[in-house]
Amino acid sequence: MDITYKITKFQIQNVFRSLWLVVYAIGLALSTSLIIYFTNDSSKVVVSLLTIVLVLNPLVSILFGSIYIYNAREFIELVLTQPIERSFLFYGLFLGLLIPFVLVSLLGLGGPLFLSGIVEVSLAVNLLAMGILVQTIFISLGIFVTICVSDKSMGLGIAFLVWLGLCWIYDGFILFISFAFQDYPLEKLLLVLTILNPIDLARITILTKLDTAAMLGVTGAIFQTFLEGASGNIIAFCMIILWIIAPLLVAYRKFIRKDF
Amino acid sequence: MIEIKNVSKRFGKLRVLREITLTIPYNQITAIVGPNGSGKTTLIKSILGLVNIDSGEIFFDGSNISKNISYRSRIGYMPQVGHYPENLRVIEVIELIKSLRIDVARKETDSLIQLFSLEPYLDKFIRNLSGGTIQKISAVISLMFDSDVYILDEPTAGLDPVAVVELKNLIRERKNRGATFIVISHQLSEIETYADRLVFMLNGRIVIDNEIHSFIESVGKESLEQSIIYFLKEQNKILINNGYNI
Numbered sequence: 001m002d003i004t005y006k007i008t009k010f011q012i013q014n015v016f017r018s019l020w021l022v023v024y025a026i027g028l029a030l031s032t033s034l035i036i037y038f039t040n041d042s043s044k045v046v047v048s049l050l051t052i053v054l055v056l057n058p059l060v061s062i063l064f065g066s067i068y069i070y071n072a073r074e075f076i077e078l079v080l081t082q083p084i085e086r087s088f089l090f091y092g093l094f095l096g097l098l099i100p101f102v103l104v105s106l107l108g109l110g111g112p113l114f115l116s117g118i119v120e121v122s123l124a125v126n127l128l129a130m131g132i133l134v135q136t137i138f139i140s141l142g143i144f145v146t147i148c149v150s151d152k153s154m155g156l157g158i159a160f161l162v163w164l165g166l167c168w169i170y171d172g173f174i175l176f177i178s179f180a181f182q183d184y185p186l187e188k189l190l191l192v193l194t195i196l197n198p199i200d201l202a203r204i205t206i207l208t209k210l211d212t213a214a215m216l217g218v219t220g221a222i223f224q225t226f227l228e229g230a231s232g233n234i235i236a237f238c239m240i241i242l243w244i245i246a247p248l249l250v251a252y253r254k255f256i257r258k259d260f
Numbered sequence: 261m262i263e264i265k266n267v268s269k270r271f272g273k274l275r276v277l278r279e280i281t282l283t284i285p286y287n288q289i290t291a292i293v294g295p296n297g298s299g300k301t302t303l304i305k306s307i308l309g310l311v312n313i314d315s316g317e318i319f320f321d322g323s324n325i326s327k328n329i330s331y332r333s334r335i336g337y338m339p340q341v342g343h344y345p346e347n348l349r350v351i352e353v354i355e356l357i358k359s360l361r362i363d364v365a366r367k368e369t370d371s372l373i374q375l376f377s378l379e380p381y382l383d384k385f386i387r388n389l390s391g392g393t394i395q396k397i398s399a400v401i402s403l404m405f406d407s408d409v410y411i412l413d414e415p416t417a418g419l420d421p422v423a424v425v426e427l428k429n430l431i432r433e434r435k436n437r438g439a440t441f442i443v444i445s446h447q448l449s450e451i452e453t454y455a456d457r458l459v460f461m462l463n464g465r466i467v468i469d470n471e472i473h474s475f476i477e478s479v480g481k482e483s484l485e486q487s488i489i490y491f492l493k494e495q496n497k498i499l500i501n502n503g504y505n506i
Contacts, residue, residue, distance in 0.1 A: 003360060006356070006359050006360065007356075010345070010348065010352065010356045011345075013347070013348065013352065014345040014346075014347045014348050015347075016347075017347035017348075017385075018347055071343075071346075072343075072345065073343070074339065074341070074342070074343035075343055075344055075345060077310055077339065078337070078339060078342070078344075078357070078401070079357075079360065080308075080309070080310055081308045081309075081310065081332060081335065081337040082332060082333075082357065082360040082361055083329050083330055083331075083332040083333040083360075083361065084329070084360055085329065257312060259271070259305075259310070259311045259312055260305065260310040260311065
């Protein structure tokens with residue numbers, strides 16, 4: 001674990017000095033502050049910030065994560081020629097990417113949110129926690145793509161498609177089903193489909209905590225009942241954790257046997 | 261001693277190593293030479309454990325390398341082109357690699373930094389350095405360990421003439437202290453001046469494995485370059501006569 005700590009420490013140093021990340025952190029803090037400044041209503045602030053948390057953050061996480069690992073390929077090779085286990089390097093790479101991103105979210109999103117006090121603390125914590133979990137999922141997915149696809153341009157294309165699929169195409173698919181089968185009782189099917197996508201699950205989890213949840217109709221009421229229950233909460237949490245662990249586990253197994 | 265026994269490796273349909281058997285004796289400088297794509301880098305990556313071989317075995321001092329990674333603490337490796345985290349300083353990169361091992365002599369690192377005139381660059385970020393300076397960092401990183409074996413992939417490529425001389429002197433000095441070197445290079449005239457042994461690879465096979473001077477003598481040419489060209493032409497003639505398409 002000492003090796004993992006050393007690699008993580010140097011990685012964090014390297015990632016934090018990246019101009020990209022600094023610009024992103026400032027941009028995040030600025031956009032959050034502007035949203036809070038121009039929107040006085042707590043629910044509206046949360047709904048606006050959801051776009052950053054569930055659309056922009058995942059895109060930046062998956063692309064930055066993938067680019068970082070692709071660019072570090074030769075350095076990974078050099079580290080692997082030292083007498084260290086590959087697993088330690090893998091954990092170091094993951095943590096070294098995750099920690100700077102979590103800190104950027106805490107500062108850029110959490111900072112203005114808590115300082116302004118416009119959103120109830122429990123709701124702000126929920127929003128931030130969900131944002132960090134979704135970010136972790138997309139960093140895992142980024143690592144998964146880079147370990148599985150050796151070609152950088154193809155890998156980045158796939159990473160973008162993964163983001164596009166989970167953020168936009170999946171929603172289109174759900175909308176299509178809703179319209180095509182509108183005469184049938186689809187509430188339970190929609191609930192299952194929503195749980196399967198981490199972005200939708202995170203969005204619904206936050207939305208059902210807002211006063212405006214009543215506007216979501218019958219489906220919203222079903223989601224609310226489900227997510228307020230203990231079993232619903234556990235299922236939702238397990239699904240998000242599964243989305244983090246599954247890609248990471250496959251990437252880990254590939255990394256251990258990968259030819260460099 | 262490094263023993264490579266019947267090692268084969270494929271990347272998809274491409275057979276990169278074909279049943280390679282080779283013994284690398286200690287306290288010699290073995291030069292691995294061959295055209296691009298002949299399997300040189302894959303061979304050394306197999307020794308380093310970066311590439312998983314499909315079949316065969318590699319032994320380091322009698323121990324199978326697939327069973328234990330500790331043998332790598334006895335190897336110093338210099339990659340063909342060094343790529344380091346661009347937002348780290350030179351000294352941080354050196355410290356990172358040093359921190360992963362325990363067999364580093366502090367004085368050795370300092371004298372290497374001095375030897376390659378890297379002192380002015382220690383606090384500079386990697387992203388601001390030239391290719392030649394990065395190559396010097398690779399040289400320091402590979403040689404700062406008190407290793408038994410050094411594997412250098414195109415060590416002089418990109419280095420300025422002074423650094424090339426210093427590096428070659430260092431290789432000779434370490435060899436005199438008992439170290440073993442495996443050097444990949446395309447510079448045949450250069451290899452002739454400091455290497456003891458030649459391993460020539462072609463299409464994933466070893467076609468020459470001999471002492472350099474014995475090989476030159478056996479071919480009857482003046483230099484290593486001429487000897488290899490002559491040898492390959494003769495090989496081609498034999499293959500064409502046997503019905504192979506070159």
